[in-house]
Amino acid sequence: MSADHTRDPCPIVVLSDFGGAFAMGVIGGCVWHGIKGFRNSPYGERVTGALSVVKTRAPVVGGNFGVWGGLFSAFDCSVKAVRKREDAWNAVIAGFFTGGALAIRGGWRHTRNSAITCACLLGCFEGVGVLMQKVMAQPQQNIYGDAPMSA
Amino acid sequence: MSWIFGGSKTPEQKEKEDAVALKEKLGFDPSQVADVGTILNSPGVLSSASLHPLSGLEKGIEYMDLEDEQLTTVEGAQGLIPSRNWTDDLCYGTGAVYLLGLGVGGAYGFQEGVRNLPPNATPKLQLNTILNHITKRGPFLGNSAGVLALTYNLIDSSLDAIRGKHDDVNSVGAGALAGALFKSSAGLKPMFYSTAMMAGGAAAWCGIKAVLQQQQKQQLQQHEQPLQ
Numbered sequence: 523m524s525a526d527h528t529r530d531p532c533p534i535v536v537l538s539d540f541g542g543a544f545a546m547g548v549i550g551g552c553v554w555h556g557i558k559g560f561r562n563s564p565y566g567e568r569v570t571g572a573l574s575v576v577k578t579r580a581p582v583v584g585g586n587f588g589v590w591g592g593l594f595s596a597f598d599c600s601v602k603a604v605r606k607r608e609d610a611w612n613a614v615i616a617g618f619f620t621g622g623a624l625a626i627r628g629g630w631r632h633t634r635n636s637a638i639t640c641a642c643l644l645g646c647f648e649g650v651g652v653l654m655q656k657v658m659a660q661p662q663q664n665i666y667g668d669a670p671m672s673a
Numbered sequence: 674m675s676w677i678f679g680g681s682k683t684p685e686q687k688e689k690e691d692a693v694a695l696k697e698k699l700g701f702d703p704s705q706v707a708d709v710g711t712i713l714n715s716p717g718v719l720s721s722a723s724l725h726p727l728s729g730l731e732k733g734i735e736y737m738d739l740e741d742e743q744l745t746t747v748e749g750a751q752g753l754i755p756s757r758n759w760t761d762d763l764c765y766g767t768g769a770v771y772l773l774g775l776g777v778g779g780a781y782g783f784q785e786g787v788r789n790l791p792p793n794a795t796p797k798l799q800l801n802t803i804l805n806h807i808t809k810r811g812p813f814l815g816n817s818a819g820v821l822a823l824t825y826n827l828i829d830s831s832l833d834a835i836r837g838k839h840d841d842v843n844s845v846g847a848g849a850l851a852g853a854l855f856k857s858s859a860g861l862k863p864m865f866y867s868t869a870m871m872a873g874g875a876a877a878w879c880g881i882k883a884v885l886q887q888q889q890k891q892q893l894q895q896h897e898q899p900l901q
Contacts, residue, residue: 534754538761541768544819573858581816588771588819589812627804 532599536592543591544584551583552576594620610648617644759830766826767819774818775811782810821871825851841879848875 529535555575563571597616602608621640625633713719756762786806790799829847833839852871856864 537768537772538764539768540772541764541766541819541822542760544767544771545763545823548820548823577858581820582812584819584823585771585812585816588768592768592772 532602536595536599539595540588540592544588546584546591547587548580548584550587551580554583555579590620590624593623597623610645610652613648614641614645617641759826759833762830763823763826767822770822771815771819775815778814779807779811781814782807785810821851821855824854825871825875841876844875844879845872848872 530538556572559572559575559579560568562575594616597619598612601612601615601619605612618637618641622633622637625636628636754765756765783803783806786803789806790802794802825847828850829839829843832843832847836843849868849872852867852869853864855871856867
Protein backbone atom coordinates (compact mmCIF):
# COMPACT_ATOMS: atom_id res chain seq x y z
CA MET A 523 0.00 0.00 0.00
CA SER A 524 1.47 3.33 -0.98
CA ALA A 525 1.93 6.10 1.52
CA ASP A 526 -0.86 8.59 1.93
CA HIS A 527 0.45 11.94 0.78
CA THR A 528 -2.50 13.96 1.98
CA ARG A 529 -1.60 13.32 5.59
CA ASP A 530 1.32 14.82 7.44
CA PRO A 531 4.24 12.75 8.74
CA CYS A 532 3.81 10.92 11.95
CA PRO A 533 4.70 12.63 15.17
CA ILE A 534 3.21 15.97 14.21
CA VAL A 535 0.01 14.62 12.70
CA VAL A 536 -1.17 13.82 16.24
CA LEU A 537 -1.49 17.54 16.89
CA SER A 538 -3.47 18.04 13.70
CA ASP A 539 -5.77 15.14 14.50
CA PHE A 540 -6.39 16.48 18.00
CA GLY A 541 -7.42 19.84 16.55
CA GLY A 542 -9.41 18.37 13.68
CA ALA A 543 -11.37 16.01 15.90
CA PHE A 544 -11.95 18.75 18.44
CA ALA A 545 -13.23 21.13 15.76
CA MET A 546 -15.47 18.44 14.34
CA GLY A 547 -16.85 17.69 17.79
CA VAL A 548 -17.49 21.33 18.64
CA ILE A 549 -19.27 22.06 15.37
CA GLY A 550 -21.24 18.83 15.50
CA GLY A 551 -22.04 19.46 19.17
CA CYS A 552 -23.30 22.94 18.34
CA VAL A 553 -25.76 21.52 15.80
CA TRP A 554 -26.80 18.53 17.94
CA HIS A 555 -27.24 20.32 21.24
CA GLY A 556 -28.63 23.42 19.54
CA ILE A 557 -31.51 21.39 18.11
CA LYS A 558 -31.90 19.39 21.31
CA GLY A 559 -31.90 22.49 23.51
CA PHE A 560 -34.33 24.25 21.19
CA ARG A 561 -36.78 21.36 21.32
CA ASN A 562 -36.47 20.82 25.07
CA SER A 563 -36.98 24.46 26.04
CA PRO A 564 -40.41 25.93 26.81
CA TYR A 565 -42.02 28.24 24.27
CA GLY A 566 -40.71 31.79 24.50
CA GLU A 567 -37.28 30.68 25.74
CA ARG A 568 -36.33 28.42 22.90
CA VAL A 569 -33.46 30.46 21.48
CA THR A 570 -31.95 31.30 24.89
CA GLY A 571 -32.37 27.70 25.97
CA ALA A 572 -30.64 26.42 22.84
CA LEU A 573 -27.83 28.92 23.31
CA SER A 574 -27.18 28.03 26.93
CA VAL A 575 -27.18 24.31 26.20
CA VAL A 576 -24.76 24.86 23.31
CA LYS A 577 -22.50 26.92 25.54
CA THR A 578 -22.27 24.23 28.19
CA ARG A 579 -22.40 21.04 26.13
CA ALA A 580 -20.71 21.72 22.77
CA PRO A 581 -17.19 22.19 24.22
CA VAL A 582 -17.59 18.94 26.17
CA VAL A 583 -18.55 17.04 23.02
CA GLY A 584 -15.59 18.66 21.28
CA GLY A 585 -13.29 17.64 24.10
CA ASN A 586 -14.48 14.04 24.02
CA PHE A 587 -14.05 13.87 20.25
CA GLY A 588 -10.66 15.54 20.45
CA VAL A 589 -9.31 13.23 23.13
CA TRP A 590 -10.53 10.18 21.24
CA GLY A 591 -9.10 11.34 17.90
CA GLY A 592 -5.82 12.48 19.39
CA LEU A 593 -5.29 9.32 21.42
CA PHE A 594 -6.15 7.21 18.40
CA SER A 595 -3.71 9.10 16.23
CA ALA A 596 -0.99 8.83 18.87
CA PHE A 597 -1.53 5.08 19.20
CA ASP A 598 -1.68 4.74 15.41
CA CYS A 599 1.71 6.43 15.11
CA SER A 600 3.16 4.25 17.87
CA VAL A 601 1.85 1.08 16.25
CA LYS A 602 3.30 2.17 12.90
CA ALA A 603 6.64 2.82 14.56
CA VAL A 604 6.66 -0.59 16.23
CA ARG A 605 5.34 -2.66 13.31
CA LYS A 606 7.12 -0.64 10.61
CA ARG A 607 4.31 -1.21 8.10
CA GLU A 608 1.06 0.42 7.07
CA ASP A 609 -2.06 -1.66 6.73
CA ALA A 610 -5.58 -1.98 8.07
CA TRP A 611 -4.42 -3.76 11.21
CA ASN A 612 -2.73 -0.61 12.47
CA ALA A 613 -6.11 1.06 12.92
CA VAL A 614 -7.58 -1.99 14.63
CA ILE A 615 -4.69 -2.26 17.10
CA ALA A 616 -4.74 1.49 17.72
CA GLY A 617 -8.50 1.32 18.29
CA PHE A 618 -7.99 -1.48 20.80
CA PHE A 619 -5.52 0.61 22.81
CA THR A 620 -7.63 3.77 22.54
CA GLY A 621 -10.75 2.08 23.81
CA GLY A 622 -8.79 0.50 26.61
CA ALA A 623 -7.01 3.71 27.61
CA LEU A 624 -10.23 5.73 27.73
CA ALA A 625 -11.98 3.15 29.92
CA ILE A 626 -9.05 2.37 32.19
CA ARG A 627 -10.60 4.01 35.24
CA GLY A 628 -13.67 1.80 35.08
CA GLY A 629 -11.91 -1.34 36.17
CA TRP A 630 -10.36 -4.30 34.40
CA ARG A 631 -13.54 -5.73 32.90
CA HIS A 632 -14.73 -2.40 31.57
CA THR A 633 -11.31 -1.70 30.09
CA ARG A 634 -11.20 -5.07 28.35
CA ASN A 635 -14.74 -4.85 26.96
CA SER A 636 -14.30 -1.30 25.79
CA ALA A 637 -11.00 -2.11 24.09
CA ILE A 638 -12.52 -5.07 22.25
CA THR A 639 -15.60 -3.07 21.21
CA CYS A 640 -13.46 -0.26 19.91
CA ALA A 641 -11.20 -2.65 17.98
CA CYS A 642 -14.23 -4.32 16.40
CA LEU A 643 -15.67 -0.94 15.42
CA LEU A 644 -12.40 0.13 13.80
CA GLY A 645 -12.21 -3.29 12.13
CA CYS A 646 -15.64 -2.66 10.61
CA PHE A 647 -14.54 0.77 9.36
CA GLU A 648 -11.39 -0.63 7.82
CA GLY A 649 -13.31 -3.52 6.29
CA VAL A 650 -15.82 -1.17 4.72
CA GLY A 651 -12.92 0.97 3.46
CA VAL A 652 -11.25 -2.00 1.81
CA LEU A 653 -14.56 -3.09 0.26
CA MET A 654 -15.23 0.40 -1.07
CA GLN A 655 -11.76 0.50 -2.56
CA LYS A 656 -12.41 -2.79 -4.35
CA VAL A 657 -15.81 -1.63 -5.64
CA MET A 658 -14.51 1.74 -6.77
CA ALA A 659 -11.41 0.36 -8.47
CA GLN A 660 -11.71 -0.12 -12.21
CA PRO A 661 -12.29 -3.76 -13.11
CA GLN A 662 -9.26 -5.41 -14.64
CA GLN A 663 -9.69 -5.75 -18.36
CA ASN A 664 -7.81 -8.25 -20.41
CA ILE A 665 -6.62 -5.81 -23.06
CA TYR A 666 -4.61 -8.35 -25.01
CA GLY A 667 -7.36 -10.89 -25.45
CA ASP A 668 -6.75 -14.60 -25.11
CA ALA A 669 -3.51 -15.92 -26.40
CA PRO A 670 -4.15 -17.20 -29.94
CA MET A 671 -3.56 -20.84 -30.58
CA SER A 672 -2.16 -21.45 -27.15
CA ALA A 673 -2.32 -25.18 -27.65
CA MET B 674 -9.52 30.16 0.09
CA SER B 675 -10.21 31.20 -3.45
CA TRP B 676 -12.98 28.65 -3.67
CA ILE B 677 -15.19 30.79 -1.43
CA PHE B 678 -14.30 34.36 -2.18
CA GLY B 679 -12.67 34.07 -5.60
CA GLY B 680 -8.99 34.52 -6.24
CA SER B 681 -7.34 37.90 -6.38
CA LYS B 682 -5.60 37.11 -9.68
CA THR B 683 -7.04 38.43 -12.92
CA PRO B 684 -8.33 35.77 -15.32
CA GLU B 685 -5.71 36.54 -18.00
CA GLN B 686 -2.90 36.28 -15.49
CA LYS B 687 -4.21 32.98 -14.24
CA GLU B 688 -4.62 31.62 -17.76
CA LYS B 689 -1.05 32.51 -18.60
CA GLU B 690 0.25 30.87 -15.43
CA ASP B 691 -1.81 27.77 -16.10
CA ALA B 692 -0.43 27.52 -19.63
CA VAL B 693 3.15 27.80 -18.39
CA ALA B 694 2.52 25.22 -15.69
CA LEU B 695 0.92 22.83 -18.20
CA LYS B 696 3.81 23.24 -20.60
CA GLU B 697 6.28 22.43 -17.86
CA LYS B 698 4.31 19.38 -16.88
CA LEU B 699 3.74 17.94 -20.37
CA GLY B 700 7.02 18.98 -21.96
CA PHE B 701 5.29 20.70 -24.89
CA ASP B 702 2.82 23.51 -25.47
CA PRO B 703 -0.63 22.02 -26.10
CA SER B 704 -1.90 25.17 -27.86
CA GLN B 705 0.66 24.73 -30.66
CA VAL B 706 -0.21 21.14 -31.37
CA ALA B 707 -2.47 20.55 -34.35
CA ASP B 708 -2.17 16.80 -34.87
CA VAL B 709 -0.13 13.80 -33.81
CA GLY B 710 2.44 14.39 -36.57
CA THR B 711 3.47 17.70 -35.09
CA ILE B 712 4.06 16.09 -31.74
CA LEU B 713 6.14 13.28 -33.17
CA ASN B 714 8.18 15.55 -35.45
CA SER B 715 8.99 18.20 -32.90
CA PRO B 716 12.62 17.93 -31.80
CA GLY B 717 13.51 16.03 -28.66
CA VAL B 718 10.21 14.26 -28.17
CA LEU B 719 11.41 10.79 -29.07
CA SER B 720 14.87 11.11 -27.55
CA SER B 721 15.74 8.40 -25.09
CA ALA B 722 16.59 10.99 -22.47
CA SER B 723 12.97 12.09 -22.13
CA LEU B 724 11.33 8.69 -22.67
CA HIS B 725 13.31 6.83 -20.06
CA PRO B 726 11.16 5.93 -17.04
CA LEU B 727 13.54 7.73 -14.74
CA SER B 728 13.90 10.85 -16.87
CA GLY B 729 13.02 14.26 -15.58
CA LEU B 730 14.05 13.53 -12.02
CA GLU B 731 15.78 16.89 -11.79
CA LYS B 732 12.41 18.62 -12.19
CA GLY B 733 11.30 17.42 -8.77
CA ILE B 734 8.05 15.69 -8.02
CA GLU B 735 5.63 15.73 -10.93
CA TYR B 736 3.08 12.97 -10.52
CA MET B 737 2.57 13.74 -6.90
CA ASP B 738 2.30 17.49 -7.47
CA LEU B 739 -1.34 17.52 -6.51
CA GLU B 740 -3.32 20.66 -5.89
CA ASP B 741 -3.88 19.71 -2.27
CA GLU B 742 -0.22 19.49 -1.46
CA GLN B 743 0.83 22.98 -2.39
CA LEU B 744 1.76 25.21 0.47
CA THR B 745 -0.30 28.27 1.17
CA THR B 746 0.36 31.24 -1.10
CA VAL B 747 -1.31 33.90 1.05
CA GLU B 748 1.18 36.68 1.62
CA GLY B 749 2.72 36.57 5.08
CA ALA B 750 0.85 33.42 6.12
CA GLN B 751 3.93 31.18 6.14
CA GLY B 752 4.00 30.00 9.73
CA LEU B 753 6.39 27.96 11.83
CA ILE B 754 5.36 24.64 10.31
CA PRO B 755 4.39 24.24 6.66
CA SER B 756 0.70 24.77 6.09
CA ARG B 757 -1.30 23.93 2.99
CA ASN B 758 -4.45 25.90 3.64
CA TRP B 759 -6.73 27.21 6.33
CA THR B 760 -7.82 23.77 7.53
CA ASP B 761 -4.21 22.95 8.39
CA ASP B 762 -3.92 26.16 10.39
CA LEU B 763 -7.20 25.38 12.10
CA CYS B 764 -6.28 21.82 13.03
CA TYR B 765 -2.76 22.54 14.23
CA GLY B 766 -3.67 25.74 16.05
CA THR B 767 -6.68 24.24 17.81
CA GLY B 768 -4.87 21.02 18.63
CA ALA B 769 -1.85 22.77 20.10
CA VAL B 770 -3.87 25.19 22.22
CA TYR B 771 -6.25 22.46 23.35
CA LEU B 772 -3.38 20.22 24.43
CA LEU B 773 -1.72 23.16 26.18
CA GLY B 774 -4.92 23.93 28.08
CA LEU B 775 -5.37 20.27 28.95
CA GLY B 776 -1.80 20.07 30.24
CA VAL B 777 -1.93 23.27 32.27
CA GLY B 778 -5.33 22.43 33.70
CA GLY B 779 -4.16 18.90 34.47
CA ALA B 780 -1.06 20.21 36.26
CA TYR B 781 -3.18 22.61 38.29
CA GLY B 782 -5.60 19.79 39.16
CA PHE B 783 -2.66 17.58 40.13
CA GLN B 784 -1.26 20.00 42.68
CA GLU B 785 -4.78 20.70 43.94
CA GLY B 786 -5.35 16.97 44.37
CA VAL B 787 -2.03 16.50 46.17
CA ARG B 788 -2.91 19.29 48.61
CA ASN B 789 -6.42 17.95 49.23
CA LEU B 790 -5.42 14.37 49.97
CA PRO B 791 -7.52 13.00 52.84
CA PRO B 792 -5.44 12.09 55.91
CA ASN B 793 -4.23 8.48 56.19
CA ALA B 794 -5.82 7.45 52.89
CA THR B 795 -5.03 4.16 51.16
CA PRO B 796 -2.87 4.37 48.01
CA LYS B 797 -5.89 3.60 45.85
CA LEU B 798 -7.87 6.42 47.40
CA GLN B 799 -4.90 8.76 46.99
CA LEU B 800 -4.61 7.90 43.30
CA ASN B 801 -8.33 8.36 42.79
CA THR B 802 -8.37 11.74 44.55
CA ILE B 803 -5.55 13.06 42.39
CA LEU B 804 -7.05 11.66 39.18
CA ASN B 805 -10.44 13.15 40.03
CA HIS B 806 -8.92 16.58 40.49
CA ILE B 807 -6.94 16.28 37.26
CA THR B 808 -9.96 15.22 35.23
CA LYS B 809 -12.02 18.00 36.80
CA ARG B 810 -9.62 20.82 35.94
CA GLY B 811 -7.87 19.58 32.80
CA PRO B 812 -10.76 19.07 30.39
CA PHE B 813 -12.52 22.25 31.55
CA LEU B 814 -9.54 24.47 30.80
CA GLY B 815 -8.70 22.48 27.66
CA ASN B 816 -12.23 22.75 26.26
CA SER B 817 -12.43 26.49 26.86
CA ALA B 818 -8.98 27.07 25.37
CA GLY B 819 -9.82 24.83 22.43
CA VAL B 820 -13.05 26.67 21.66
CA LEU B 821 -11.24 30.00 21.87
CA ALA B 822 -8.51 28.76 19.52
CA LEU B 823 -11.10 27.34 17.12
CA THR B 824 -12.97 30.66 16.95
CA TYR B 825 -9.71 32.58 16.64
CA ASN B 826 -8.47 30.43 13.78
CA LEU B 827 -11.77 30.59 11.91
CA ILE B 828 -11.90 34.39 12.17
CA ASP B 829 -8.20 34.70 11.36
CA SER B 830 -8.49 32.62 8.18
CA SER B 831 -11.59 34.55 7.11
CA LEU B 832 -9.78 37.86 7.61
CA ASP B 833 -6.80 36.54 5.63
CA ALA B 834 -9.08 35.55 2.79
CA ILE B 835 -10.95 38.86 2.78
CA ARG B 836 -7.82 41.01 2.95
CA GLY B 837 -5.74 38.73 0.74
CA LYS B 838 -2.74 38.82 3.09
CA HIS B 839 -1.78 37.92 6.62
CA ASP B 840 -0.12 40.19 9.14
CA ASP B 841 -0.09 40.94 12.85
CA VAL B 842 -3.09 43.27 12.58
CA ASN B 843 -5.16 40.31 11.37
CA SER B 844 -4.07 38.15 14.27
CA VAL B 845 -4.74 40.75 16.94
CA GLY B 846 -8.08 41.66 15.37
CA ALA B 847 -9.10 38.02 15.16
CA GLY B 848 -8.07 37.53 18.79
CA ALA B 849 -10.14 40.50 19.91
CA LEU B 850 -13.19 39.31 17.95
CA ALA B 851 -12.86 35.75 19.26
CA GLY B 852 -12.58 37.01 22.84
CA ALA B 853 -15.60 39.26 22.41
CA LEU B 854 -17.65 36.43 20.93
CA PHE B 855 -16.58 34.00 23.68
CA LYS B 856 -17.95 36.19 26.46
CA SER B 857 -20.67 37.92 24.44
CA SER B 858 -23.49 36.57 26.62
CA ALA B 859 -21.89 37.36 29.99
CA GLY B 860 -22.25 41.14 29.95
CA LEU B 861 -20.18 44.08 28.81
CA LYS B 862 -17.45 44.00 31.43
CA PRO B 863 -16.43 40.32 31.08
CA MET B 864 -16.64 40.79 27.33
CA PHE B 865 -14.23 43.69 27.53
CA TYR B 866 -11.80 41.75 29.71
CA SER B 867 -11.85 38.68 27.49
CA THR B 868 -11.44 40.85 24.37
CA ALA B 869 -8.41 42.57 25.87
CA MET B 870 -6.90 39.28 27.06
CA MET B 871 -7.34 37.53 23.73
CA ALA B 872 -5.98 40.51 21.78
CA GLY B 873 -3.00 40.58 24.13
CA GLY B 874 -2.53 36.84 23.77
CA ALA B 875 -2.64 37.07 19.97
CA ALA B 876 -0.12 39.93 20.03
CA ALA B 877 2.18 37.93 22.31
CA TRP B 878 1.93 34.93 19.98
CA CYS B 879 2.82 37.18 17.01
CA GLY B 880 5.91 38.34 18.91
CA ILE B 881 6.98 34.78 19.81
CA LYS B 882 6.39 33.68 16.22
CA ALA B 883 8.52 36.52 14.85
CA VAL B 884 11.38 35.62 17.21
CA LEU B 885 11.18 31.91 16.34
CA GLN B 886 11.07 32.63 12.61
CA GLN B 887 14.11 34.86 12.96
CA GLN B 888 15.96 32.00 14.67
CA GLN B 889 14.88 29.55 11.95
CA LYS B 890 16.20 31.91 9.30
CA GLN B 891 19.52 32.32 11.10
CA GLN B 892 19.92 28.57 11.47
CA LEU B 893 19.21 28.06 7.76
CA GLN B 894 21.84 30.64 6.88
CA GLN B 895 24.38 28.98 9.16
CA HIS B 896 23.73 25.64 7.48
CA GLU B 897 24.08 27.12 4.03
CA GLN B 898 27.32 28.99 4.59
CA PRO B 899 29.75 26.02 4.79
CA LEU B 900 28.52 24.81 1.39
CA GLN B 901 29.67 27.90 -0.43
